[in-house]
Amino acid sequence: MLHIDIGVVKVPRYGAVESGDTLEVIERPGGGLSVVLVDGQGSGRGAKTLSNLIATRAITQLKDGARDGVVARAVHDYLYTYRMGQASATLNILSIDFASGSLRVSRNNPAPFLVLSEGRVQVHNEPSTPIGLHPLSKPVISEIPLRPGLQVVMFTDGLLKVGERYGVDMEIGNYLAGWRIETDQPATALAEALLSRAMELDRNEPADDISIVVAAVIERESAHRARRMTVSVPIEHVAERHEETFNGADD
Amino acid sequence: MLHIDIGVVKVPRYGAVESGDTLEVIERPGGGLSVVLVDGQGSGRGAKTLSNLIATRAITQLKDGARDGVVARAVHDYLYTYRMGQASATLNILSIDFASGSLRVSRNNPAPFLVLSEGRVQVHNEPSTPIGLHPLSKPVISEIPLRPGLQVVMFTDGLLKVGERYGVDMEIGNYLAGWRIETDQPATALAEALLSRAMELDRNEPADDISIVVAAVIERESAHRARRMTVSVPIEHVAERHEETFNGADD
Numbered sequence: 001m002l003h004i005d006i007g008v009v010k011v012p013r014y015g016a017v018e019s020g021d022t023l024e025v026i027e028r029p030g031g032g033l034s035v036v037l038v039d040g041q042g043s044g045r046g047a048k049t050l051s052n053l054i055a056t057r058a059i060t061q062l063k064d065g066a067r068d069g070v071v072a073r074a075v076h077d078y079l080y081t082y083r084m085g086q087a088s089a090t091l092n093i094l095s096i097d098f099a100s101g102s103l104r105v106s107r108n109n110p111a112p113f114l115v116l117s118e119g120r121v122q123v124h125n126e127p128s129t130p131i132g133l134h135p136l137s138k139p140v141i142s143e144i145p146l147r148p149g150l151q152v153v154m155f156t157d158g159l160l161k162v163g164e165r166y167g168v169d170m171e172i173g174n175y176l177a178g179w180r181i182e183t184d185q186p187a188t189a190l191a192e193a194l195l196s197r198a199m200e201l202d203r204n205e206p207a208d209d210i211s212i213v214v215a216a217v218i219e220r221e222s223a224h225r226a227r228r229m230t231v232s233v234p235i236e237h238v239a240e241r242h243e244e245t246f247n248g249a250d251d
Numbered sequence: 252m253l254h255i256d257i258g259v260v261k262v263p264r265y266g267a268v269e270s271g272d273t274l275e276v277i278e279r280p281g282g283g284l285s286v287v288l289v290d291g292q293g294s295g296r297g298a299k300t301l302s303n304l305i306a307t308r309a310i311t312q313l314k315d316g317a318r319d320g321v322v323a324r325a326v327h328d329y330l331y332t333y334r335m336g337q338a339s340a341t342l343n344i345l346s347i348d349f350a351s352g353s354l355r356v357s358r359n360n361p362a363p364f365l366v367l368s369e370g371r372v373q374v375h376n377e378p379s380t381p382i383g384l385h386p387l388s389k390p391v392i393s394e395i396p397l398r399p400g401l402q403v404v405m406f407t408d409g410l411l412k413v414g415e416r417y418g419v420d421m422e423i424g425n426y427l428a429g430w431r432i433e434t435d436q437p438a439t440a441l442a443e444a445l446l447s448r449a450m451e452l453d454r455n456e457p458a459d460d461i462s463i464v465v466a467a468v469i470e471r472e473s474a475h476r477a478r479r480m481t482v483s484v485p486i487e488h489v490a491e492r493h494e495e496t497f498n499g500a501d502d
Binding site: 001006010022023024026027029032052056063146223225229230231232235 | 263479
């Protein structure tokens with residue numbers, strides 16, 4: 001049975017409590033899934049607020065059935081209008097569209113995405129600009145038929161910056177060309193491998209937020225034909241924040 | 252390090268291509284996560300459309316920062332207004348709210364949810380009605396402090412109906428009271444165990460859509476303090492649908 005698997009890993013830059021990137025996954029009303037990945041300009045709370053606002057606009061419209069290219073344009077227009085061309089963000093929409101039988105990437109992001117299929121790596125680095133800065137921006141859209149063995153790798157630009165301080169880099173195209181692993185969970189395995197390599201090159205202190213999404217089409221038996229999802233989020237800082245609030249209320 | 256883990260499994264009733272239930276997970280703008288689970292009245296495309304519409308309204312408002320109880324009320328008012336009290340749906344919102352340091356369940360659903368903590372099982376079956384039918388409906392809200400070992404189990408009523416045809420039932424309270432498993436992934440393990448038991452009791456032909464959500468607070472080392480997500484969706488019917496569309500275009 002054919003499955004779509006999505007694996008996501010997301011780390012904040014070293015020293016930050018939370019990532020400025022926002023990633024949401026929604027079920028498409030016409031069937032399938034969309035992953036929205038936004039990297040807001042700047043860092044800290046401002047960047048997080050920006051990426052949250054944009055991701056919210058995008059998923060709301062996708063849930064209402066709007067086509068991906070229209071969503072990317074409308075979200076750009078929103079940001080450009082209300083921030084008057086002064087704020088930018090990157091926006092990637094990766095959709096597995098059951099209605100068209102394809103995987104579609106709509107990219108407003110200078111960072112490329114990569115496709116692995118039948119032992120070959122294709123780098124999609126067609127020129128693309130972030131949203132928010134120039135009038136009438138539009139996404140670069142790539143459409144790929146769903147077929148077993150297909151893997152698509154998408155990320156925020158933090159992944160391209162790793163190792164810069166040490167004169168090394170991910171060489172992600174080469175890395176993927178050499179990627180071979182036998183597992184029932186290729187999407188998760190590849191996302192974790194990329195994160196491990198990034199952390200190694202940045203000596204466990206990433207200079208920027210890093211978010212990595214891998215989508216894989218795989219042939220696999222599925223117990224009960226179930227849809228499955230797992231989410232895991234560290235909450236080490238919650239208690240502290242909570243106490244701060246609480247103490248604040250006591251003051 | 253403390254983590255929130257969420258495990259979700261979702262199957263359609265036997266013979267149906269897709270579940271009428273809609274489940275979405277979003278990142279809360281104030282920190283944390285919310286899981287929205289909607290079971291629309293009826294079956295087939297109509298039920299799915301209804302649950303999609305309601306889930307969309309709910310996640311949009313949650314992403315805009317609206318508090319859970321207000322979201323449940325507003326979504327009810329929307330459904331009640333536009334379907335004139337003629338359509339109902341169950342709505343559960345499970346939030347892990349970093350701002351309050353708690354797990355919160357807002358329930359418009361006769362089906363209970365269950366809490367496992369320190370070896371005890373608590374069944375939350377306070378009377379609760381679906382949204383859409385009566386003016387001014389509101390959710391039953393339960394708030395539970397985040398603490399290691401906490402597990403919360405939430406589901407659509409399909410889980411309560413399993414085995415009915417064969418004179419058996421889940422006895423979910425008893426099952427959870429006897430639940431012991433040592434694993435790094437308790438949320439996923441429990442969700443899968445419940446699904447397996449349900450499928451066994453219904454002899455692999457579930458009479459209704461079943462969606463199960465388990466949220467667990469666990470102490471665990473995390474590689475790179477990353478947020479992680481995996482999604483797996485069977486797509487066996489896509490190719491067929493796609494071909495139908497394609498052939499249709501050829502005709």
